[in-house]
Amino acid sequence: MSSGQQTRPGPFPLDVRLVRRLVDGRFPQWTGLPVRRFPSGGTVNAMYRLGDDMVVRLPLVEDGAGDVLAEREWLPRLAPLLPIAVPEVLGDGVPAEGYPWPWAVYRWLPGEIPEAGALGEPELLADDLASFVAAMRRVTLPGAPRAYRGGPLSTLDESTRAAIGELRGLPEEGVDCDALTTVWEDALRAPEWEGPPVWLHADLMPGNLLVDGGRLSSVIDFGCMGMGDPACDLFPAWNLLPAGARKVFREALGVDDATWRRGRGRTLSQALIALPHYRETNAAMAGNARHVIRAVLADDD
Numbered sequence: 001m002s003s004g005q006q007t008r009p010g011p012f013p014l015d016v017r018l019v020r021r022l023v024d025g026r027f028p029q030w031t032g033l034p035v036r037r038f039p040s041g042g043t044v045n046a047m048y049r050l051g052d053d054m055v056v057r058l059p060l061v062e063d064g065a066g067d068v069l070a071e072r073e074w075l076p077r078l079a080p081l082l083p084i085a086v087p088e089v090l091g092d093g094v095p096a097e098g099y100p101w102p103w104a105v106y107r108w109l110p111g112e113i114p115e116a117g118a119l120g121e122p123e124l125l126a127d128d129l130a131s132f133v134a135a136m137r138r139v140t141l142p143g144a145p146r147a148y149r150g151g152p153l154s155t156l157d158e159s160t161r162a163a164i165g166e167l168r169g170l171p172e173e174g175v176d177c178d179a180l181t182t183v184w185e186d187a188l189r190a191p192e193w194e195g196p197p198v199w200l201h202a203d204l205m206p207g208n209l210l211v212d213g214g215r216l217s218s219v220i221d222f223g224c225m226g227m228g229d230p231a232c233d234l235f236p237a238w239n240l241l242p243a244g245a246r247k248v249f250r251e252a253l254g255v256d257d258a259t260w261r262r263g264r265g266r267t268l269s270q271a272l273i274a275l276p277h278y279r280e281t282n283a284a285m286a287g288n289a290r291h292v293i294r295a296v297l298a299d300d301d
């Protein structure tokens with residue numbers, strides 16, 4: 001690294017004592033409720049349970065501050081339009097006690113994070129996911145932001161090829177980089193979306209889904225939401241669902257070939273970039289990236 005190159009700041013050092021002071025200072029009505037860290041594989045926000053019925057969500061990095069503000073603005077408007085529970089903001093936190101960014105208190109949503117390869121009702125879950133994605137696409141709220149991942153697929157080309165290059169230098173991962181390059185180039189050849197942009201969650205990773213009895217009960221973390229290419233909300237087809245349920249998901253949404261190819265490419269791009277980045281620091285993210293790579297290579301649609 002050259003002397004003029006800067007490293008990205010690490011996550012803000014949060015702990016229970018600081019969260020306790022933030023809550024007490026902003027929301028004295030909740031002073032007596034216990035605060036405890038909730039384990040999460042997320043890299044942008046930290047979660048702390050507040051009593052039995054609430055959770056405090058605090059950005060770990062500056063980029064997460066905008067997510068909190070976006071959720072404050074849009075979730076109350078989106079919630080009545082969606083068939084699945086989404087986070088409900090109960091309190092708006094402000095910078096204090098040396099903590100530099102806005103934060104929020106939400107109602108606690110029960111459920112379990114689904115695990116690829118261990119789904120109780122995969123085809124029913126696929127239907128539930130399709131219903132959620134379809135409902136998002138039907139939203140017509142004006143003034144929507146542009147989705148974080150909503151632009152042309154070609155904007156991901158440089159970073160995706162760089163990630164493939166990194167993985168060529170990691171033979172222990174056993175990744176078939178030539179085959180993945182072929183899939184990626186097929187996605188790039190697919191026609192871009194020519195219709196109007198649609199509302200997207202834009203980050204449908206397993207960690208942002210909650211299930212109860214195998215069925216989708218909640219979708220969380222809307223920080224990437226906005227309008228863009230509908231292919232951006234096809235991620236669960238490869239990061240979570242087995243082949244049979246993947247077909248159910250596609251048929252329920254009526255996805256055309258070009259959109260399906262772009263969706264597969266977008267999901268693969270995210271996995272390729274995540275694997276070398278998280279392989280030694282975040283087992284959940286790296287594990288799901290490996291799952292996506294296997295699923296994409298096995299996908300014959």
